Amino acid sequence: MTISPSRLLEHTAAISRNKDILADVFKFLTEYSPNASAAQESYREISNTDQIALYLAPTKGGIWTTWERDAIKYGDLEATNSYAVWQRRSLTCSTE
16 A cells, blocks of 8 residues: 555644754653653644644554654653663664
8 A cells, every 4th residue: 555645745844843852852862761751751742633634554654663753652662662772772772
């Protein structure tokens, strides 16, 4: 299944409108260890319409990986398997 051009345009426009907030969200998620609650709090500053536009699967061109989407949604890395995914990713990056 492919994404419609209009959906991708909505996604891109939402990124453009919220680039400063998104920079904060990414900053919180790249901390060691990621601060999911702060990322979620920043993300909530974005309008609901733009949140929906931004919540696009990574396989469809979205900016969030699966663990980042879970972290933002739940505000707690341990609420899903997000923390385990983050740990595996961190171990892979630190050994390279």
